[in-house]
Amino acid sequence: MEKDKILSLEKLARLQLDDDGRKKLVAEIEEVIEYFNVLKELDTNGIEPFSDTSGLKNVLRSDEVKPSLSRSDIISNAETENGMFAVPVSIEGEG
Numbered sequence: 001m002e003k004d005k006i007l008s009l010e011k012l013a014r015l016q017l018d019d020d021g022r023k024k025l026v027a028e029i030e031e032v033i034e035y036f037n038v039l040k041e042l043d044t045n046g047i048e049p050f051s052d053t054s055g056l057k058n059v060l061r062s063d064e065v066k067p068s069l070s071r072s073d074i075i076s077n078a079e080t081e082n083g084m085f086a087v088p089v090s091i092e093g094e095g
Helices: 003-012 019-040 071-075
Strands: none
Touching: 003 019
């Protein structure tokens, strides 16, 4: 795997790896890719796709229109700023 791709993944995942950590990451990613290559070789012609083997069915209720809280009731116990919820910054972005 190319070093620039690993550095890009490291940045996206907000990791700070040393050279040994990067080598381990490369080995693990290559192992996963190899496993997918093995799966690609399987003949799945004639096999029905499935996503659930439990046989359970999802039971949904009908939507019902019900009265909701007023805006003032919703924000009555919250810290607000200009009529909106005020929350601390949790993700710092670039720019």
